[in-house]
Amino acid sequence: MMTGRGSWRAAILETIRANDPTRRFKNARDQLRSVPMKGPAFALGLVVLLSSCQIDEPNPIPPPGSSTPKDHLSQLGIFQGPLAALTPAPGVIPYDINVPLYSDGAQKRRFMILPPTQRLAAPVDDTTDRWVIPAGTYFVKNFFFPNDARDQTKGIHLVETRFLVRTAEGYLASTYLWNTDQTDAIVSGGNVDVPVQWIDEQGVQHAQSFHVPGTSYCQDCHDQRALGIRTRQMDLAGAFSDGSTNQIDFLMAEGVLDARPPAGVTLSDPTGTGPMDGRARSYLDANCAHCHAERGLASGTRLYLDYEHTDPSSLASLAICRQVPAVAGRDRVIVPGHPEQSEFLARMESPDPFVRMPLGPIRIPDGAGIAVLSEWVTAMSPAGCP
Numbered sequence: 294m295m296t297g298r299g300s301w302r303a304a305i306l307e308t309i310r311a312n313d314p315t316r317r318f319k320n321a322r323d324q325l326r327s328v329p330m331k332g333p334a335f336a337l338g339l340v341v342l343l344s345s346c347q348i349d350e351p352n353p354i355p356p357p358g359s360s361t362p363k364d365h366l367s368q369l370g371i372f373q374g375p376l377a378a379l380t381p382a383p384g385v386i387p388y389d390i391n392v393p394l395y396s397d398g399a400q401k402r403r404f405m406i407l408p409p410t411q412r413l414a415a416p417v418d419d420t421t422d423r424w425v426i427p428a429g430t431y432f433v434k435n436f437f438f439p440n441d442a443r444d445q446t447k448g449i450h451l452v453e454t455r456f457l458v459r460t461a462e463g464y465l466a467s468t469y470l471w472n473t474d475q476t477d478a479i480v481s482g483g484n485v486d487v488p489v490q491w492i493d494e495q496g497v498q499h500a501q502s503f504h505v506p507g508t509s510y511c512q513d514c515h516d517q518r519a520l521g522i523r524t525r526q527m528d529l530a531g532a533f534s535d536g537s538t539n540q541i542d543f544l545m546a547e548g549v550l551d552a553r554p555p556a557g558v559t560l561s562d563p564t565g566t567g568p569m570d571g572r573a574r575s576y577l578d579a580n581c582a583h584c585h586a587e588r589g590l591a592s593g594t595r596l597y598l599d600y601e602h603t604d605p606s607s608l609a610s611l612a613i614c615r616q617v618p619a620v621a622g623r624d625r626v627i628v629p630g631h632p633e634q635s636e637f638l639a640r641m642e643s644p645d646p647f648v649r650m651p652l653g654p655i656r657i658p659d660g661a662g663i664a665v666l667s668e669w670v671t672a673m674s675p676a677g678c679p
């Protein structure tokens with residue numbers, strides 16, 4: 294198996310190097326999914342891939358209940374009042390999740406819209422925690438930066454508003470880019486770098502590029518799934534408008550969710566105060582497991598990073614001491630007790646977009662996430678690899 298894995302990995306890197314790194318998602322996916330492990334077939338795959346590069350066309354979506362796509366966010370009727378205030382129109386339900394995906398410091402505000410008379414359905418057994426989404430459901434995710442995270446009155450700067458619309462077959466994906474005046478957002482194919490400036494909680498000034506992925510990359514993570522609509526992410530404590538203190542109670546009271554899902558894992562804030570093991574595994578589940586799991590773009594690596602597969606006592610799936618081609622001189626995925634020798638952390642720190650994990654649109658390594666995972670590796674015992 295090692296040879297096979299080695300050759301497709303090399304294949305992906307070859308393909309990546311022959312292309313713009315931002316195109317690597319699609320290529321890696323096609324490689325993993327369709328290309329047999331042997332030479333000639335693989336070469337054929339590569340030719341097909343190289344000729345299949347395209348610019349992503351904007352993919353406007355219709356307002357809920359309509360079939361006429363609209364180019365402007367303001368025409369979708371999802372928000373009322375000044376658009377940038379993101380005040381939901383009646384029937385548009387705000388929601389939040391336990392552990393947001395790290396996106397170069399961007400913050401998100403999320404909403405969903407259900408078709409009339411429909412509800413989300415809780416999974417019937419505990420083999421999955423993914424909720425069942427009826428066709429016609431819209432998910433809306435707004436990406437923004439605070440102007441000054443220390444002072445809310447300074448406002449926010451919206452970058453993009455993403456959509457996933459549930460169809461009978463899967464999900465339509467689209468994004469709308471905000472204008473500089475923040476008066477509207479216009480549909481885009483993505484593949485754009487947006488300059489952003491903001492000040493963080495510590496008062497540090499950031500001037501960076503936020504990368505909006507092309508819409509053909511959305512499915513590389515999503516793979517026709519809503520990724521946050523899972524009990525582990527939605528079972529969230531908070532203060533809700535009806536007085537509920539838990540989001541699942543709130544959604545059931547609102548008639549959005551049909552029943553209480555089976556209890557299971559709940560993800561915890563990676564930089565919070567919970568037990569460190571749970572925080573580290575929550576980080577991996579939220580940031581890596583959409584690709585690194587039995588279903589996902591990186592399933593071929595057999596490095597599964599969902600919560601269930603990252604129990605340090607279940608060595609088999611955790612790639613402890615697994616030998617891999619070296620990154621920054623580190624050739625074992627996880628070396629217990631030694632974050633500075635663990636390859637997966639070298640990948641997360643890497644400035645090289647061909648190597649960096651998570652594969653995808655981010656450009657700035659997540660220092661806070663790397664710190665939690667380093668602590669987790671430090672605590673693993675016995676230390677070292679044979």
Ligand code: HEC
Nearest residue numbers: 394432433434455456457466467511514519520521522653
């Ligand atoms: C690097 C992986 C990745 C890529 C690429 C990606 N997403 Fe997501 N997306 C996620 C994850 C993880 C979540 C769940 C966590 C959250 O809501 O922040 C999510 C959530 C969403 C949601 C809220 C509904 C849900 O799935 O929970 C929408 C809408 C969405 N993404 C749209 C898009 C669109 C449109 C694109 C392409 C322009 C895109 N995403 C690209 C990982 C990704």
Ligand code: HEC
Nearest residue numbers: 302305321580581584590591594596617637650651652653
């Ligand atoms: C968008 C999909 C995607 C996401 C998200 C992602 N990866 Fe990966 N990962 C891949 C693919 C594809 C490969 C195989 C290609 C390669 O080795 O670069 C890979 C390979 C790896 C490897 C090498 C494994 C081996 O056995 O060779 C490690 C380690 C890794 N990823 C860690 C992570 C970590 C940690 C995260 C989250 C912080 C993450 N990845 C998120 C797609 C992804």
